[in-house]
Amino acid sequence: MSLLNIETDRSKYPVKGEDGKLQIDLDSHKYVKLWQGPNHPGVTGNMALELTLAGDEIVESKTHVGYLHRGFEKLIERRLFVQGLPTSIRMCVAEPDSNEYVYSTCVEQLSGIDIPEMAKWIRALLLEMARLQALLRVVPGQGGTFALGLGVQWGVYMRELILDRFEELTGGRVYHMFMTPGGVRGLLPGGFKKRMEENLKEIDQFVINIDNLMYSNSVFKKRAIDVAVLDPSWIDKYGAVGPVARSAGYNRDVRKDYPYLIYDQLDFEPKVMNHSDIYNRSRIRWYDIQTSVDLIRQIMAKMPEKGDIKAETPNVLHWRIPKGETYVRSEASRGEYGLYMVTDGSDKPRRINLRGPSYTQAVALLQDLLVGANIADVAAIMVSLQTCPPEIER
Amino acid sequence: MSLKDTLIPFKAWGNLVKKPVTLKDPMREGAPRYRGFHKNDVDTCIGCGSCEAICENEAIVMVPAEGIETKDGDSGLRPLVDYGRCCWCGLCVDVCTTGSLSLSNEHTWICEDPEELKYIPGIDKKPWDEKEEGWKKPVPNYHFYGQERVSMEEMEAEERGDSFIEFVKGYSKEQAQKEADRCVECGICVATCPAHMGIPEYIKAIRNDDIEEGMRVLYETNPLPEICGRICTHKCEDVCSVGHEGDPLSIRWLKRYIADQVPSDKYKEILDTQKIYKGDKKIALIGAGPASLSAAYYLSLLGHNCTIFEKLDKAGGMMRYGIPEYRLPYDQIDKDVKYIESLGTEIIYNTNVDAAKFMELKENYDVVYVGTGLHLGRSTAIPGSDHEHVFQSIDLLREITEGKEIMVPEKVVVIGGGNVAMDITRSIARLQKIKYGKVGVITTSLEKEEVMPADREEVVEAREEGSIINPGWGPKSIEIEDGKIKGLHVVRCLSIFDETGRFNPSLDEDDKNFFEADMIVESIGQGMDISYLPEELKEKIEFGPRGRINVDDYFQTSLDWLFAGGDMIQGPDVIHGIANGHKAAIGIDNFLNKK
Numbered sequence: 001m002s003l004l005n006i007e008t009d010r011s012k013y014p015v016k017g018e019d020g021k022l023q024i025d026l027d028s029h030k031y032v033k034l035w036q037g038p039n040h041p042g043v044t045g046n047m048a049l050e051l052t053l054a055g056d057e058i059v060e061s062k063t064h065v066g067y068l069h070r071g072f073e074k075l076i077e078r079r080l081f082v083q084g085l086p087t088s089i090r091m092c093v094a095e096p097d098s099n100e101y102v103y104s105t106c107v108e109q110l111s112g113i114d115i116p117e118m119a120k121w122i123r124a125l126l127l128e129m130a131r132l133q134a135l136l137r138v139v140p141g142q143g144g145t146f147a148l149g150l151g152v153q154w155g156v157y158m159r160e161l162i163l164d165r166f167e168e169l170t171g172g173r174v175y176h177m178f179m180t181p182g183g184v185r186g187l188l189p190g191g192f193k194k195r196m197e198e199n200l201k202e203i204d205q206f207v208i209n210i211d212n213l214m215y216s217n218s219v220f221k222k223r224a225i226d227v228a229v230l231d232p233s234w235i236d237k238y239g240a241v242g243p244v245a246r247s248a249g250y251n252r253d254v255r256k257d258y259p260y261l262i263y264d265q266l267d268f269e270p271k272v273m274n275h276s277d278i279y280n281r282s283r284i285r286w287y288d289i290q291t292s293v294d295l296i297r298q299i300m301a302k303m304p305e306k307g308d309i310k311a312e313t314p315n316v317l318h319w320r321i322p323k324g325e326t327y328v329r330s331e332a333s334r335g336e337y338g339l340y341m342v343t344d345g346s347d348k349p350r351r352i353n354l355r356g357p358s359y360t361q362a363v364a365l366l367q368d369l370l371v372g373a374n375i376a377d378v379a380a381i382m383v384s385l386q387t388c389p390p391e392i393e394r
Numbered sequence: 395m396s397l398k399d400t401l402i403p404f405k406a407w408g409n410l411v412k413k414p415v416t417l418k419d420p421m422r423e424g425a426p427r428y429r430g431f432h433k434n435d436v437d438t439c440i441g442c443g444s445c446e447a448i449c450e451n452e453a454i455v456m457v458p459a460e461g462i463e464t465k466d467g468d469s470g471l472r473p474l475v476d477y478g479r480c481c482w483c484g485l486c487v488d489v490c491t492t493g494s495l496s497l498s499n500e501h502t503w504i505c506e507d508p509e510e511l512k513y514i515p516g517i518d519k520k521p522w523d524e525k526e527e528g529w530k531k532p533v534p535n536y537h538f539y540g541q542e543r544v545s546m547e548e549m550e551a552e553e554r555g556d557s558f559i560e561f562v563k564g565y566s567k568e569q570a571q572k573e574a575d576r577c578v579e580c581g582i583c584v585a586t587c588p589a590h591m592g593i594p595e596y597i598k599a600i601r602n603d604d605i606e607e608g609m610r611v612l613y614e615t616n617p618l619p620e621i622c623g624r625i626c627t628h629k630c631e632d633v634c635s636v637g638h639e640g641d642p643l644s645i646r647w648l649k650r651y652i653a654d655q656v657p658s659d660k661y662k663e664i665l666d667t668q669k670i671y672k673g674d675k676k677i678a679l680i681g682a683g684p685a686s687l688s689a690a691y692y693l694s695l696l697g698h699n700c701t702i703f704e705k706l707d708k709a710g711g712m713m714r715y716g717i718p719e720y721r722l723p724y725d726q727i728d729k730d731v732k733y734i735e736s737l738g739t740e741i742i743y744n745t746n747v748d749a750a751k752f753m754e755l756k757e758n759y760d761v762v763y764v765g766t767g768l769h770l771g772r773s774t775a776i777p778g779s780d781h782e783h784v785f786q787s788i789d790l791l792r793e794i795t796e797g798k799e800i801m802v803p804e805k806v807v808v809i810g811g812g813n814v815a816m817d818i819t820r821s822i823a824r825l826q827k828i829k830y831g832k833v834g835v836i837t838t839s840l841e842k843e844e845v846m847p848a849d850r851e852e853v854v855e856a857r858e859e860g861s862i863i864n865p866g867w868g869p870k871s872i873e874i875e876d877g878k879i880k881g882l883h884v885v886r887c888l889s890i891f892d893e894t895g896r897f898n899p900s901l902d903e904d905d906k907n908f909f910e911a912d913m914i915v916e917s918i919g920q921g922m923d924i925s926y927l928p929e930e931l932k933e934k935i936e937f938g939p940r941g942r943i944n945v946d947d948y949f950q951t952s953l954d955w956l957f958a959g960g961d962m963i964q965g966p967d968v969i970h971g972i973a974n975g976h977k978a979a980i981g982i983d984n985f986l987n988k989k
C-alpha cells in the first residue's frame with residue numbers, strides 16, 4: 001500500500017463495463033486527466049490531446065482540434081481561381097508547395113489545360129525541394145522530442161540552404177506561390193543547379209551526421225525502438241499514408257502509384273520497412289531525405305534547358321470553369337495530399353476540400369496509438385506521425 | 395547496447411572546430427527575384443487598376459496621386475499598397491498591364507506608426523525605389539490574359555478587289571467570346587470614347603453570352619451600333635490597357651458582333667421601347683447624319699416629336715454617301731436608322747433646307763437642331779485644278795452611292811493621305827478592276843508614309859488591292875495637253891508644319907516627279923456649308939475661331955432655340971456626332987422643360 005492509496009498494479013484497470021466501454025471513474029482517484037496542448041512545446045502547432053493517465057501511462061486519449069481553424073476552404077470559395085492560389089498555400093505551412101500543386105492542377109484539369117513540359121519539371125523540382133525542407137525539419141525534430149536538440153539546429157541550417165534556393169527560384173522563402181494555374185512563374189536562374197548541388201553535398205554529409213547522432217545513438221534507440229508500434233492492420237482502417245504506411249510494410253507512394261508531372265521519368269524506389277515503431281517511422285524519413293536529394297539531382301540532370309513556362313489560360317480576372325469536379329493527389333512528405341474541387345460554371349470554386357495525411361493520422365490514429373504509451377512519449381509519437389495541425393484545420 | 399552506439403554521437407563535438415553558419419547584421423540582400431516592397435514606375439503606369447482587381451487581400455486601392463493628371467489613356471489614379479494586408483504574392487506585378495509595377499528585394503522596414511506601412515509606390519519615395527533587384531513580371535510567354543487579338547476573317551485582296559461587298563466578315567460566337575475574354579475591365583476606354591460607351595459592360599455581356607444585355611448597354615450611349623461596329627474610328631482601342639503589351643481589344647468588332655446577333659424585329663422588345671410617352675414638343679433636325687439621328691433617338695425616348703429634313707434621298711449623311719459600301723453596307727445603315735424611325739422620328743427626304751425653309755422651321759418648331767456636316771470639298775488650287783476632270787473625292791463617293799456612273803479612266807491620281815483619300819482610291823480601284831481587269835491608281839500625299847493620317851490598315855489593304863500609294867510629295871501643277879489631263883507634277887515634301895506648328899509645307903523644288911493620269915481626284919479635306927442660315931441670324935450667332943459655331947456643353951448655340959452638333963462642331967467622325975447628338979438631346983430636353 002502506498003501513501004496515496006494508489007494501486008500500483010495498473011494492469012487491473014481500467015476495466016471494460018457491460019457496454020464494452022472502459023470504465024473510467026475519475027473520483028476513484030485512480031486516474032488523472034491531463035491536457036497536452038493546445039499550446040504546448042511538445043505539440044507541433046495548435047491542437048490538444050485530452051489524456052487520461054493511470055500513473056504515467058495513458059489509458060485513454062482524445063484528440064481535440066478547432067484551435068487553428070482559419071476557414072481557408074471557405075475563403076477560397078469566395079475568390080477568383082487565380083486568387084485562390086495564395087490562400088491555398090496557407091493550409092499547410094510546413095510544405096506549402098503541395099497546396100500549390102494540387103490547387104493549380106485542379107483548376108487546370110477542370111479547365112482542360114495541359115501545362116508545358118518545362119513547367120512540369122520545375123513543379124516536380126519544387127515539390128521535391130519542398131519535401132526535402134520538410135524532412136530536414138521533421139527528421140531531426142524526432143530527436144528533439146527526446147531532448148536531443150542538436151540535430152534540430154543542424155536541420156534548421158540545412159533547411160535554410162534549401163530555402164535559399166527557393167528564394168532564388170521563386171522569390172519567396174517559405175511561401176512560394178510559384179505554380180500559378182497554367183504553369184510556373186519562371187525558369188531556373190543562371191547558376192542555380194551549381195548552387196543547389198553544393199547544398200545537396202552538405203545535406204549528404206548531414207545525413208551521415210544525423211545517422212551518427214540519432215539512429216546509432218543508444219539513448220535514442222532506447223526511447224524509439226519498439227515504442228508505439230503500429231499494427232499493419234491499422235493502416236487501412238485509419239487511412240494512414242506515406243512514410244507511416246511504408247514503415248508498416250505498405251509500398252504506397254502516389255508518385256509511383258499514380259505518377260504525375262514527370263515522376264514516371266525518374267528512377268527511384270521509396271523505402272519500405274516492416275516494423276512501424278517510432279524508430280522506423282523516423283528512420284524511413286531519413287531514407288526519404290536521400291531519395292529526395294537523389295530525385296533533385298535527377299530532375300536537374302534530365303530537365304530541358306528551355307521551354308514555355310505557362311500554358312495559355314483564360315484571362316485570370318474572369319476565368320470561369322464549367323460545372324465539374326475533380327480530385328488531384330500528390331505525395332507530400334507526409335503522404336497522400338489531395339484536393340477535391342467542385343466547380344459550377346462561375347469564376348470561383350463551388351467547393352474545395354483538402355485531404356491531408358494529418359487529418360487521419362493525427363486525429364483518429366494518434367489517439368488510439370497513444371493508449372498504453374508513456375506520458376513522456378506523447379510528443380515523440382506525435383512527431384513520428386508527422387502531425388501538422390494547420391493542415392487538419394484548414 | 396553496444397559501446398559504438400554510446401560513443402558515436404560524440405562525433406558531433408567535431409562541430410566545435412567549424413565556422414559558425416549564423417548570419418550577422420546587417421541582413422543580407424534578398425535574391426534578385428525576391429518579392430519585397432512594391433515599386434511603381436508612375437509615368438508608365440496608367441492607373442488601370444488591374445493590380446487592385448487581382449489582389450486577393452484587397453491590399454491595393456487606386457487613389458488620386460499628386461502630380462498625376464487624368465488624361466486619355468490614364469485614369470490619373472495610382473495603386474496604394476497596404477502592408478497590413480499584402481501577402482507578397484506578386485500577382486499584382488504579373489497582371490500589370492503596362493509592366494510598371496514591380497517588387498524590390500528589400501524586405502526589412504521598421505517603423506513606429508503602422509499607417510506608414512501604406513504608401514503609393516513611386517509617388518511616396520522609398521529607399522528601394524532605385525533598386526534594380528526584385529520580382530518582375532515573368533518572361534517570356536507568361537501572361538494572365540490573351541495578348542493576341544482574335545483575328546478577323548476577311549476576304550483576300552483578289553476576292554474583294556472587284557467587289558463592293560463588305561469584306562470584313564465579323565466574329566463568330568467563339569471568336570467574340572475569346573476576344574472578349576482578353577478585357578481587363580479597367581474602363582480606361584470609356585473615358586476616351588467620345589460617347590463614353592459602357593465598353594467593359596458590353597464586352598462582359600459577350601462573355602456571359604447575354605446579347606440582350608449587350609444591346610441595352612450599347613443603346614444607352616449609341617443608337618448606331620451596326621454602323622459604329624464597322625467603321626468607328628475606335629479611339630477606345632488606342633488607349634486600351636491591353637494594348638500596352640499586346641494587341642488592344644478589338645472593341646469595334648465586338649460591338650458589331652452584338653448588333654449583328656439581333657434581328658430588327660427584336661429591338662423594341664429587348665430595349666423596352668414598345669410603348670414610349672410622346673409629349674407635344676416638336677424639334678426640327680436638319681441633315682440625317684449621325685449627329686441628327688442620335689439626337690432624334692434620345693429625344694424620342696424623352697418623349698419629344700422629331701422631324702429630320704434631309705437634302706438627299708436616303709438617311710445616313712456621310713456614313714452612306716461618303717463611306718464606301720465595302721466598309722459599311724447600306725442595309726446595316728438602314729437597320730440602325732429604321733429602328734430610330736420606328737420610335738416616331740420622321741425623316742423628310744429630298745428637302746434642301748435654305749434660308750427661307752430655315753425660318754419656316756424656326757416658326758413651326760420648338761427647337762431647331764443642325765447637323766449638316768462638312769460637304770464642301772477643298773481644292774488644291776494648283777494650276778490645272780479647274781479642269782473638268784479634276785474631281786472632289788466626296789462628290790465622287792456620293793455619286794457612287796447614288797448609283798451614278800462616274801468617270802473611270804485607266805489612270806487616276808488621288809491627292810490626299812487621309813482615310814477619305816483611301817476610300818476614293820479603293821473605290822476607284824474596284825471600278826477599274828471591274829472595267830479593265832486591272833488597277834491604275836496612284837495616291838500621293840504631302841505627308842511621308844510614317845505620318846500619313848490614314849489608318850495603317852487602309853494603306854496596306856489599298857496596296858494589296860493594286861493601288862500605288864506614293865506619299866511625301868507636294869502637288870505643283872496638273873499637266874494638260876490638247877484639253878486632256880496628262881498627269882500631276884509633284885516635288886518632294888520635306889516637312890509639313892513650320893517651327894510654330896503652322897501648316898506651311900517646305901518643298902524641295904529640285905526633287906521632281908510626275909504621275910501620269912487621265913483624271914485627278916482631290917481629297918484634302920472638307921468644309922462646312924451653312925448658307926442656309928439667314929444673314930440676320932448669322933449676325934446673332936456666335937462663331938468660334940475657325941468659323942465654327944460656338945456651342946455650350948449641351949450643344950446649345952448663342953440662340954437658345956438653336957442647337958448644333960456633328961462634324962460642324964466636333965470630330966470629324968461618326969462617334970463624335972453620336973455623342974454630340976446625345977448630349978444635345980439632354981440639353982434640348984432641359985431647355986424645353988424650362989420653357
Ligand SMILES: Cc1cc2nc3c(=O)[nH]c(=O)nc-3n(C[C@H](O)[C@H](O)[C@H](O)COP(=O)(O)OP(=O)(O)OC[C@H]3O[C@@H](n4cnc5c(N)ncnc54)[C@H](O)[C@@H]3O)c2cc1C
Nearest residue numbers: 681683684685705711712716747766767960961966967968
Ligand atoms: C469618305 C469618308 C469616309 C469616312 N469614314 C469614316 C469612318 O470610317 N469612321 C467615322 O467615324 N467617320 C468617317 N467619316 C466621317 C463621318 O462620316 C462624319 O464625321 C459623320 O458622318 C458626320 O456626321 P454629321 O451628322 O455631322 O454629318 P453628315 O454625316 O455629313 O450628315 C449631314 C447630312 O446633312 C445633310 N445636309 C447638309 N446640308 C443640308 C441642308 N441644307 N438641308 C438638308 N440637309 C442637308 C447632308 O445631305 C447629310 O445627309 C468619313 C467621312 C467621309 C467623307
Ligand code: SF4
Nearest residue numbers: 449480481483484486
Ligand atoms: S503582392 Fe499580392 S497581396 Fe500584395 S498587393 Fe500584390 S497582389 Fe496584393
Ligand code: SF4
Nearest residue numbers: 439441442443445490
Ligand atoms: S496594373 Fe500596372 S498599370 Fe495598372 S494601375 Fe496597377 S500598376 Fe498601374
